[in-house]
Amino acid sequence: MNIAKKTYGFALVEKKKVAEINSMARLFRHDSGAELLHIENDDDNKVFAITFRTPPENSKGIPHILEHSVLCGSRKYPIKEPFVELLKGSFKTFLNAMTFADKTMYPVASTNEKDFVNLMDVYLDAVFHPNIYEQPEILMQEGWHHELNKKEDEISIKGVVYNEMQGAFSSPEQILFRNIQRSLFPDHVYGFESGGDPDEIPNLSYEEFIDFHKRFYHPSNSRIFVYGDGSIEDRLKFIHKEYLEEFSESEIDSDIPLVKPWDKPDEIEKYYPISANEDEKEKTYLSMNFVTGESNNLELSMAMGMLDYILMESPAAPLKKALLESRLGKDVFGSYNNHLRQPFFSIIVKNSESERKTEFSELLYSTLEKIIKNGIDKKLIKAAINIIEFHLREADFGSYPKGLVYCMEVMNSWNYNGNPIQALEYETSLKKIKSALTTNYFEKLIDKYLMNNAHRNLLVLSPE
Numbered sequence: 001m002n003i004a005k006k007t008y009g010f011a012l013v014e015k016k017k018v019a020e021i022n023s024m025a026r027l028f029r030h031d032s033g034a035e036l037l038h039i040e041n042d043d044d045n046k047v048f049a050i051t052f053r054t055p056p057e058n059s060k061g062i063p064h065i066l067e068h069s070v071l072c073g074s075r076k077y078p079i080k081e082p083f084v085e086l087l088k089g090s091f092k093t094f095l096n097a098m099t100f101a102d103k104t105m106y107p108v109a110s111t112n113e114k115d116f117v118n119l120m121d122v123y124l125d126a127v128f129h130p131n132i133y134e135q136p137e138i139l140m141q142e143g144w145h146h147e148l149n150k151k152e153d154e155i156s157i158k159g160v161v162y163n164e165m166q167g168a169f170s171s172p173e174q175i176l177f178r179n180i181q182r183s184l185f186p187d188h189v190y191g192f193e194s195g196g197d198p199d200e201i202p203n204l205s206y207e208e209f210i211d212f213h214k215r216f217y218h219p220s221n222s223r224i225f226v227y228g229d230g231s232i233e234d235r236l237k238f239i240h241k242e243y244l245e246e247f248s249e250s251e252i253d254s255d256i257p258l259v260k261p262w263d264k265p266d267e268i269e270k271y272y273p274i275s276a277n278e279d280e281k282e283k284t285y286l287s288m289n290f291v292t293g294e295s296n297n298l299e300l301s302m303a304m305g306m307l308d309y310i311l312m313e314s315p316a317a318p319l320k321k322a323l324l325e326s327r328l329g330k331d332v333f334g335s336y337n338n339h340l341r342q343p344f345f346s347i348i349v350k351n352s353e354s355e356r357k358t359e360f361s362e363l364l365y366s367t368l369e370k371i372i373k374n375g376i377d378k379k380l381i382k383a384a385i386n387i388i389e390f391h392l393r394e395a396d397f398g399s400y401p402k403g404l405v406y407c408m409e410v411m412n413s414w415n416y417n418g419n420p421i422q423a424l425e426y427e428t429s430l431k432k433i434k435s436a437l438t439t440n441y442f443e444k445l446i447d448k449y450l451m452n453n454a455h456r457n458l459l460v461l462s463p464e
């Protein structure tokens with residue numbers, strides 16, 4: 001399909017065939033400041049997503065409450081629950097909204113053209129023209145409000161997100177990961193809880209809530225992803241005529257800064273609640289956590305994912321084995337989170353005791369040292385590469401539409417002003433990583449990002 005250099009306010013910035021996903025990628029910039037990435041191929045499982053950069057400035061949960069609230073009726077769809085109504089009989093293959101640490105994403109997918117356009121319309125109307133301006137009660141319902149059912153009862157706080165986050169804050173593992181992220185990124189956007197801390201949510205005012213929408217839900221702060229078959233021209237025309245045309249470009253300060261790098265590791269102790277009659281024995285989490293580069297480094301992201309498999313997930317994983325054999329805890333696992341501008345890697349022991357933290361740290365480092373010295377079993381490296389390569393080539397992501405997975409990958413770079421097309425071109429990176437089959441590629445990675453990385457901490461999470 002040939003697209004003119006400028007179509008319906010969209011200027012073509014880059015056009016490139018992406019062999020890895022057998023698609024034609026086109027990056028546009030609209031007069032409103034919106035960027036749009038179109039991925040053209042013959043996949044009928046079409047995907048649309050609009051994502052806003054939403055850096056939290058506190059832990060009152062504004063990004064999350066807004067995500068819920070814009071879906072409670074809008075200019076064209078003034079009914080209270082448009083989705084429940086409109087989705088009856090929809091051919092959707094995916095429909096959700098997600099609040100990340102620094103962005104909010106509204107993706108839909110459908111195999112039916114008419115349905116797809118309809119869903120796009122509902123979502124665009126929701127984000128740009130939500131009823132929250134005319135109906136303050138939406139914030140009360142979705143965020144928080146006081147509730148008193150009987151005169152003799154105590155006043156309680158209720159709200160969809162408030163209740164949801166109370167649930168989230170009662171799971172020890174979720175508390176662990178929240179604390180890891182907060183502690184690695186002090187005085188930074190990532191030090192706040194974008195989902196909302198139940199203690200902080202009731203401090204949120206209607207004015208602050210509206211102000212956040214005014215500032216960040218503007219085309220100039222949005223990245224639009226369109227994937228699959230169908231006419232590009234129709235998509236551009238629809239998005240322009242129905243929505244973007246009425247906006248002019250605006251300067252929005254939402255850049256996600258890099259955290260100030262540490263010059264020495266840290267140690268920190270945190271607590272999670274257990275009930276008074278519960279035993280505190282063997283309920284502590286020991287974790288070693290590392291900030292590892294930037295997420296727009298595709299090769300590093302892929303390699304760190306494989307390293308997690310090599311060290312902690314495979315049945316033959318040497319670090320996992322050493323930690324389990326030491327009986328420091330009953331279970332161990334690794335984790336690599338790359339949905340942040342700066343991903344972090346964690347090694348965790350479950351069901352342990354806080355007194356054993358030094359033993360944990362010493363064993364971890366002596367084992368890594370041994371792994372570097374003796375080299376990783378090449379069979380293990382091959383298995384790790386094969387698993388990732390299989391996923392990349394088959395693009396089989398379970399219930400997730402392919403296009404949505406590509407959208408998430410693209411955002412890992414695009415959200416930080418990186419090139420979204422390059423985020424899909426994994427072949428060169430994969431080739432470089434495959435050198436590991438004959439070199440000490442992963443050993444060097446361990447040395448740089450785990451052994452000699454000052455931006456790390458030992459975080460102990462104990463029951464209380």
Ligand SMILES: [Zn+2]
Binds near residue numbers: 161164
């Ligand atoms: Zn939610």
